[in-house]
Amino acid sequence: MMGRRGVLISSASTVLFIVLVGVVIALSPGASIVRERFFDWEHLKNSLLGSSTTPSVLEAFVLNIKIFTIAEAFILVIALGIALIRAVPGPVFFPLRMVAIVYTDIFRGIPLILVLYMIGFGVPGLGLQFLSSRSDVTYGIIALVLVYSAYVAEVYRAGIDSVHQSQIAAARSLGLSRWKAMRYVVLPQAVRRVIPPLLNDFIGLQKDTALVSVLGSVEAARAAQIYAAEQFNYASYVVAAVLFVLITIPLARFTDHLIVRDRNRRQAGATT
Amino acid sequence: MKRMSLIVAACLLVLAACAEEPKPNAAAGGGSGDTCAEGNLPLYEDGVLTVATDRPAYEPWFKGSPKDYSGFEGDFAAGVADRLGVPIKWVVEPFNKSYAPGSKDYDFDVNQVTITPERSQAVDFSDPYFENNQGFLVMEDSPAASAATVEDIKGLQLGAQVGTTALAFINTVLQPDKDPKVFDTTNDAKSALEAGTIDVFVTDLVTTVYLRDFEIKGSKVLGQYPKPENFGALFEKGNPLVECVNSAIQEMKDDGTLQDLQDEWLKQYLKIPTFQ
Numbered sequence: 001m002m003g004r005r006g007v008l009i010s011s012a013s014t015v016l017f018i019v020l021v022g023v024v025i026a027l028s029p030g031a032s033i034v035r036e037r038f039f040d041w042e043h044l045k046n047s048l049l050g051s052s053t054t055p056s057v058l059e060a061f062v063l064n065i066k067i068f069t070i071a072e073a074f075i076l077v078i079a080l081g082i083a084l085i086r087a088v089p090g091p092v093f094f095p096l097r098m099v100a101i102v103y104t105d106i107f108r109g110i111p112l113i114l115v116l117y118m119i120g121f122g123v124p125g126l127g128l129q130f131l132s133s134r135s136d137v138t139y140g141i142i143a144l145v146l147v148y149s150a151y152v153a154e155v156y157r158a159g160i161d162s163v164h165q166s167q168i169a170a171a172r173s174l175g176l177s178r179w180k181a182m183r184y185v186v187l188p189q190a191v192r193r194v195i196p197p198l199l200n201d202f203i204g205l206q207k208d209t210a211l212v213s214v215l216g217s218v219e220a221a222r223a224a225q226i227y228a229a230e231q232f233n234y235a236s237y238v239v240a241a242v243l244f245v246l247i248t249i250p251l252a253r254f255t256d257h258l259i260v261r262d263r264n265r266r267q268a269g270a271t272t
Numbered sequence: 273m274k275r276m277s278l279i280v281a282a283c284l285l286v287l288a289a290c291a292e293e294p295k296p297n298a299a300a301g302g303g304s305g306d307t308c309a310e311g312n313l314p315l316y317e318d319g320v321l322t323v324a325t326d327r328p329a330y331e332p333w334f335k336g337s338p339k340d341y342s343g344f345e346g347d348f349a350a351g352v353a354d355r356l357g358v359p360i361k362w363v364v365e366p367f368n369k370s371y372a373p374g375s376k377d378y379d380f381d382v383n384q385v386t387i388t389p390e391r392s393q394a395v396d397f398s399d400p401y402f403e404n405n406q407g408f409l410v411m412e413d414s415p416a417a418s419a420a421t422v423e424d425i426k427g428l429q430l431g432a433q434v435g436t437t438a439l440a441f442i443n444t445v446l447q448p449d450k451d452p453k454v455f456d457t458t459n460d461a462k463s464a465l466e467a468g469t470i471d472v473f474v475t476d477l478v479t480t481v482y483l484r485d486f487e488i489k490g491s492k493v494l495g496q497y498p499k500p501e502n503f504g505a506l507f508e509k510g511n512p513l514v515e516c517v518n519s520a521i522q523e524m525k526d527d528g529t530l531q532d533l534q535d536e537w538l539k540q541y542l543k544i545p546t547f548q
Contacts, residue, residue, distance in 0.1 A: 216453030
């Protein structure tokens with residue numbers, strides 16, 4: 001714990017640091033032009049709310065939230081499925097495990113933007129009746145789900161592997177089937193342990209929703225780009241950045257909270 | 273702790289001291305008389321006209337490699353260099369960076385940039401060297417191919433490239449029922465048109481005809497919309513070279529060079545029926 005003196009020193013050094021950074025920026029030779037190009041009040045306001053020729057960054061941001069929420073729901077389920085498949089034992093299921101491994105290897109390896117292009121411009125070209133006439137947002141969500149499920153499956157797998165073998169042995173000796181041991185003994189512990197890294201991946205996902213714009217939809221980052229190109233002013237990017245930060249901060253603090261809670265719980269468990 | 277903050281402070285001050293002075297693009301008021309005289313030209317690099325454009329650069333605006341661009345804009349810039357009496361050197365500048373604050377590493381940028389009052393607050397433009405209309409590109413086998421009036425177009429899914437004035441044109445003039453789709457590059461918009469996620473690609477007339485003839489099989493230009501836009505060369509705000517380039521452009525207009533260039537590179541592109 002920091003004592004009173006510690007708090008004083010850390011506050012003082014923080015203030016000093018911020019002041020110095022501020023002075024450096026303010027004294028830099030291009031300060032006024034940067035202020036005008038990035039932080040002009042009128043431009044900040046106009047890009048946030050939109051005008052007759054430029055979309056509102058705030059309104060466009062709703063699309064990011066929509067994409068993120070839908071994708072996240074699918075990712076949680078699909079990734080868990082993949083992790084479970086990789087945990088299925090027995091030589092008979094080797095092909096199944098193989099598919100899961102190949103899937104994670106491929107989709108963790110390909111940059112998201114390439115997957116977006118392949119799905120968004122490739123699938124409609126196939127001419128399949130059911131798949132080929134979806135909106136570009138749908139293709140964007142599919143691409144996000146494909147890529148992030150591969151990441152998140154690995155997170156789940158790490159959680160499952162972290163549960164000690166003896167727990168499975170104990171569950172099996174109590175007469176639980178393999179599946180039941182997984183369902184009632186391993187998974188509850190595994191999932192609790194991986195919640196922080198899971199949330200970390202979701203913060204990444206929130207930001208990557210911006211990439212869906214390559215398929216044509218106007219989300220916050222694209223709306224900001226349109227404003228910037230029209231007005232030759234970057235204030236709109238600042239607005240978009242602030243919006244993204246505003247939704248990731250609560251998630252980050254929530255993650256911290258979960259980590260602390262988990263640590264306290266485990267310590268409490270150790271002493272009793 | 274105290275020593276630590278001192279070190280931090282020292283580092284920051286050093287940083288501040290090293291922050292680059294803005295490079296005076298011109299030797300301010302450099303000496304005697306005519307700034308546009310060959311020896312006095314306020315050039316980024318002495319004795320060379322450094323001109324920037326994005327890459328890939330598209331025909332018919334640019335042809336060949338950055339070592340020796342021809343094409344309408346390539347030849348136009350070369351003509352300017354010629355009249356200023358210096359050789360030309362091409363560099364790459366992405367459009368989205370061309371209006372960033374700070375000094376530029378070239379004299380001017382030519383990249384089919386439309387002159388608008390908003391943009392003129394951030395950069396300086398030369399006098400216009402070309403006037404372009406908007407065009408509509410569709411796939412021949414799509415329902416959009418039968419659109420005959422602006423009213424028909426309003427109900428379709430339109431697409432445009434970000435940073436183009438086609439987007440503002442869609443929003444203010446056409447005001448379609450559905451929000452337009454917006455793409456990073458012409459190539460992405462082209463893929464979307466081929467994939468059918470957009471019905472109409474709206475961009476400048478010359479580009480639509482180029483795409484029809486050389487890039488997208490089975491596409492069709494519906495027509496041009498008379499909403500002329502002026503292309504200008506883009507300069508860092510306050511660059512005194514603008515005056516010299518403007519007089520070169522005026523010369524090229526007066527002696528018919530610009531018209532010749534237009535006939536040479538753009539003639540086939542401008543013969544498209546006007547859209548009502």
